Amino acid sequence: MASRGRRALLGALFSLVGSLSQLLGALISTPLIIKGLGRESYGVWNLVQDVVGYGSLADLGLGTSTVMHLAQYEGERNAQAYSNTLHLAKKGVRWQAILVCLALLVLVLVFPWVFRTQDVSSEIVRWTVLICGLRVAISLVGMTNKAILKSVGRYDWLNFQETLGGILMTVTLVVVAAEGASLIALGLSQFLVVALSQLGFLRSASQFQDRKSTRLNSSHTVIS
Secondary structure, eight states: OHHHHHHHHHHHHHHHHHHHHHHHHHHHHHHHHHHHHOHHHHHHHHHHHHHHHGGGGGGTTHHHHHHHHHHHHHHHTOHHHHHHHHHHHHHHHHHHHHHHHHHHHHHHHHOGGGGOOSSSOHHHHHHHHHHHHHHHHHHHHTHHHHHHHHHTTOHHHHHHHHHHHHHHHHHHHHHHHHTTOOHHHHHHHHHHHHHHHHHHHHHHHHHHHHHHHHHHHHHHHHHO
16 A cells, blocks of 8 residues: 555656646747747647647547556456457557558648648648657557556556656757757657657556566466
8 A cells, every 4th residue: 555655646746747847848948949940830830730639539538448447357357358458459559540640641642732831841841740640640559558557557657757758858859949950850859759758658568567467367367
């Protein structure tokens, strides 16, 4: 119980630090990014973020449902149901990521007029949309790793990694923008940071999943 209390306290602390760092990061980084990109490019960058952000709607509640059922089967010590749920969730998010990528390809190839601007090349905007869209797709695929951490109550580790990733993202965007890089370079830097963060979630989720599988199988053997 004491260990759970410490984890809950750390989870709340990291969540608070993450929220504050996100607010301070936006206040500090926004003027620097505007200066590095220019007002026109920064406006396009924000528009691209809004457009690709709708890709997260492809989740359709699968993330919340996965967390709920994994936690339920964890409590019931039902190893088979837990494994089946995790397998279906991973299969589902892969299809969601594919649909997001296909939707972006259709948007970029079939409706090129959407990306016409006066001061920024439409080709640059289209490539930026695709790169940022891949970032959203990777986040969807990694949803099951976060679900594993949530199902076992490891919000301390989850919030710590999200806070660390958010800080790294802010620093990277400011550095890249300050160098006068294009929107494509900014999108690539964002993609790489998210990919690195997802690898961290994958590693930690795998560790907790191995422990949990061992515990669930041991409980099943004792019951049998």
